[in-house]
Amino acid sequence: MRITEKLQAHQRESDKPTFSFEYFVPKTTQGVQNLYDRMDRMYEASLPQFIDVTWNAGGGRLSQLSTDLVATAQSVLGLETCMHLTCTNMPVSQIDDALKSAYDSGCQNILALRGDPPINSTKWEAVEGGFNYAKDLIKYIRSKYGDHFDIGVAGYPERHPEEEDELLNLKYLKEKIDAGGNFIITQMFYDVDNFIEWCKKVRAYGIDVPIIPGIMPITTYNAFLRRAQWGEINIPKEFIEQLDPIKENDELVREIGTKLIVKMCKKLLQSGYVTHLHIYTMNLEKAPLLILDQLGLLPTEGEYNKAQVAMLPWRKSLNPKRKNEEVRPIFWQRRPYSYVARTSQWALDEFPNGRFGDSSSPAFGDLDLCGSSLIRQSPKRSLEIWSTPTSLDEIAKLVINYLNGRVQCLPWSDTPIDHEVDSMIKNLVQLNNKLIITINSQPQINGIRSNDPIHGWGPKDGYVYQKQYLEFLLPREKLPKLEAELKDNEMLTYFAVDSKGTLTSNHPDGSRANAVTWGIFPGREVLQPTIVEKVSFLAWKEEFYYILQEWELNFQENEKLESAHFLQHLIDDFVLVNIVDNDYVSKEDHIFALLMDL
Template sequence: MKVTEKLEASHKSSSKTTFSFEYFVPKTSQGVQNLYDRMDRMYEASLPQFIDITWNAGGGRLSQLSTDLISTAQSVLGLETCMHLTCTNMPIEEIDSALKKAYDSGCQNILALRGDPPINSNKWEACEGGFNYAKDLIKYIRLKYGDYFDIGVAGYPEGHPEEKDIELNFKYLKEKIDAGGNFIITQMFYDVDNFIDWCDKVRAYGIDVPIIPGIMPITTYGAFLRRAQWGEINIPQDFLDKLDPIKDDDELVREMGTELIVGMCQKLIDSGHVKHLHIYTMNLEKAPLMILDKLGLLPTEGEYNGAQEAMLPWRKSLNPKRKNEEVRPIFWQRRPYSYVARTSQWAVDEFPNGRFGDSSSPAFGDLDLFGAPLIRQSSKKSLELWSTPTNLNEIANLVINYLNGSLKCLPWSDTPLNHEVDSIMSNLIALNRKLIITINSQPVLNGIRSNDPIHGWGPKDGYVYQKQYLEFLLPKEKLPVLEKKLAGNEILTYFAANSEGDLQSNHPDGSKANAVTWGIFPGREVLQPTIVEKVSFLAWKEEFYRILEEWKLNFEENDKVASRDFLQSLIDNYVLVNIVDNDFISKEDSIFSLLMSL
């Protein structure tokens, strides 16, 4: 959705000031993965209207990271996204590539900038085949894409460092708007009175698009001064008077800096000139959320539930190709990144009426389409998180630490657990202590209200149901015992596969999808957002064992021979199993009782 349309709709329905976040592209792949997690957490905590992501100009890996972040934020995290795009070191063919990737991901917002001079130059010059000015970039975007994109432009309340003539700055701003700009995001500032005066002059110049102030939190004294000096930003004397005496105490600077920024933002809101705040997060989480909390802008429970009404148990992608998607296999419950990547090649008609598409789809084919490593942590980070296990007890302890919250991820689980599994927590821990390694699970639910704070999803006036589900690793020699116990059992259904792909199952028709989560809501069909199904399980089995192979390779590269050999034995000697208890009325923990008897 376009930024201007989203803000207009929000401000029409509520007088509450809205906000957005800006992030920059990290320099390392691990930093990128950490940023995804941070963006996700900040969205859950605050529900920003949109996020924007800076552009790394110059082509190659850096530009690729920018477009990857945009695509993942939009398609996987389901966040409305605005992509920065600069003219610096950007010939037309690279601009075309960036715009196409934004378009394909469903991103409808571009912040069009001339950009800063390259790092190795003090003077800005257009590259061969590139543009000289932001207005030229805007005209080109309009020529190629019409009105598909909302285009933001930069505003400079205290003047541009390269142009001191105030009238010329207004002239250049008007030219950008006349070329097709839809909204203005300003450079950071601290002088509110000057900003308000600048807004009045912008309006007097005939510019009537939304003006969004850029807000920079104060986290350390040194960074505060550097950023102000770099942008030639005026610092009010009262800011200096309050911060200079405590400049050597970072904690006090953060506290005072937050109070100063909150006061500044409140004055902006009270002026009537501002309905939206754009916060430069610097990829930090705490300071932006503290500012919003003190301003009273974090969502109330009612606002949060209202915004989530249309949500499924998993956050829906904003990629237009997936607009009808309402069903996913449960196996990727904790790995949304790889699932969306693996199914990114699906055509629009492979989500017919929101239902799970053809299970023979090439979406579940070659893992190479995922591109990136399957383990989202770097080699160094994975060693820090998961150490060097050399036996099953140590793997079990890792899983138990994940279950109790002291570990936020595992090689096969990218996202932390929520409280959904609290009701079966003791059983999960007991199984791991018995060396049955649990991978994924959900408890039984029989008609829980859809507005339940832990288990609820979808419109608030319905009921949700779940079959108990458990996925785990079992020694190969135990599988015949399990099969014998499940022989003739029509209630507990299972799939089991080893690393070679040998499949065992007691499903009456393994090709059919078995709904394990569903919701009943007034005025609409039954929603079935998670299923268990044979072909997708085999695809997940392939991914799971590849994850173990990657983990093993990490030990090999770090000369952890014992851990390498142990992982190989796990791959060779254990089967991946999932069991569904289809009796969602029973209060008996049939799956756990069965496994404890092994």
């Protein structure tokens, strides 16, 4: 959705101010993965109207990371995203590539900038085949995409560093708006009185688009001074008087600096010129959320409930190709990145009725869509957090640490454990202590209200249901006993598969999907957003064993040969099993009882 339309829609319903977050592109792959997690957490904590992602000029890997961040935020995380785009080192061909990537991902917002001079250069010069000014970039975007994109422009309340003349700065700003700009995001500032005076001049000059102030949190004294000096912005006397005496105490600087920023934001919001704050996060989490908390802008329970309407147990993608998606296989419950990646290129007719993962699609098992690595940790980081297990007992301890929250992810689980499994934790830990390695799980739910803070999803006036689900690794020699126990069991249905693809099951019709999550809501059909089925399980099997192979390869490359041999043992001699307890009414834990007997 376009930013201006989204802000207007909010203002029609509420007079509460809104906010957004800016993130920059990390320099390392691991930093990117960590940023995805942080963006996700910050959204859950605050519900921003949108986020934006800075542009790394010059092409190559970092520019590609910019477009990847935008596409992932929009398509996987379901966050309304604005992409920065600069003229610096950008010929038209690269601008076209960036715009197409944004368009394809469903992004409808661009912040069009001339950009700073390239690194190691003090003078800005247009690259051959590129643009000299932001207004030219804006005109080009409009010529190629019409009104698809909302286009933001930069505003300089304390004048552009390269232009001292205030009237010329206003003239240039007006030219950018006249070229097709829809809103203004300003340079950081601390002098709120000067900002308000600047807003008066902007309006008097005939510029009537939304003005969004850029808010920079204060985290350390040195960073505060460095950023102010780099932007050539004025620091009010009050800031120096309060911060300079405590400059060696980072904790106190953050505390007092936050109070100063909160006071500044309150005055902005009372000025009549500002209804939205844009926070430069510097990829940090605590400082922006603390500012919002002290401003009283974090969402109330009612606002959370409202945001939950039309949501599914997983956050819906904002990619227009996925707008009808309402069903996903449970196997990717904790790996949304790889699931969206593997299905992102499918044509609409390959997931009828809003369902991805249709068994007729030959593309479903294609691992190439997931990128070069399926483990979202760098080789070095994976050794740090998962160590070098050499036995089933050590793997079990690693999983138990994950279940207890001491480890935030596993090779096959990108996201931290949540409170949904609290009712199962004791039994899951016990199974791992018995060396049955659990991979994924879901508790039984029989008619909990849909606004329940842990298990709820969808419109608040409904009821949600779940069948208990467990996925685990089992030694191959124990599979015949499990098969015998489940052969005539109508309530416990299973699939078991080894790394070579040998499959066994007791499903009465293995080709049909088994809904394991559903919701009943007033005025609409039953929603069945999570399923178990054979074809998608076989595709997940390929991914799961590939993850183990990647993990093993990392051990080999780091000369951890004992761990590598053990991982190969898991691949060769263990089967991947899932069991669904279809008796969602019973109070008994039938799956746990069965496995403990094994």
